[in-house]
Amino acid sequence: MHDDDTQHMDTALMLDGNAAAGELEAIFGRDMTMAVARCYECAADTMIGALMAFTRGPGAVLCCPHCHTSVMRIVETPNGYYVDVRGAAYMRFARL
């Protein structure tokens, strides 16, 4: 019962990376949802739009759907955007 509640809450709070699409486009100047991020921890390749997203906090946290490692963290402050991609081995972008 407890587990069911937790499960439910996980899903209720979680979005996918598309929830951060606007903010990412404002930062990078292009659509980022189709870019691929390789998880530093488990090496899974995931499109940014398909990462798990937790946006109801001081910042946005995008996690690997396979191992839950934080792949990207984004904070918007009056001084600018902070983007931490330590959890990504790399990001791969299509040529424009």
Next chain:
Amino acid sequence: MISRGFMGRRRTPDVEKRLPPGQYLVTDFPVLSAGPTPRTSLDKWSFTIEGLVRAPARWTWEQFRALPSQKFTVDISCVTKWTKFDMTWGAVSVDTLLEAVDVDPKGRYAMAFCDGGYTTNIALDEMVNGQAFVAYEFDGQPLAPEHGGPARLVVPHLYFWKSAKWIRGLRFMDENQPGFWESLGYNIHGDPWKEERYSGD
């Protein structure tokens, strides 16, 4: 952001006085998480105090729950601008936990560490004398997982990101190293009355 606080409730002088600058009042308990809700069964849960201490201390869930506990009723302010008055927690005071260890005089700062990898830094002198506690109950009920259960740190005089959900211990350090949000633009200290939201505030 649309603020329910402004529309739903008259801001009496009493409310005004208790509300830190830039905050609005809520009556619900918003859920904010930086990752998936971890599921640690109570028989695998432990709380550890380590780092710059003479000898680390560790409690199982049973041992932790057998410690003297208290009720704390406090106002909570989140950096995302909500404030909730009179939140009642069942908790073990950090003072009680610290009785089990000898903190090195150099260990003036602690990093709270958690299931799921979250961290936050707090100075030792801001956790003692009843200023911080490890809560396992909210409103008389076991603390729900989405609110940080089985146990979360609560440091009511600082922004709520310091009140680490799913806490598993404190690591004492000789310098004030930044935690999860403090290392990404948020204030190293986080006093709501001084509006210490971002680094440099």
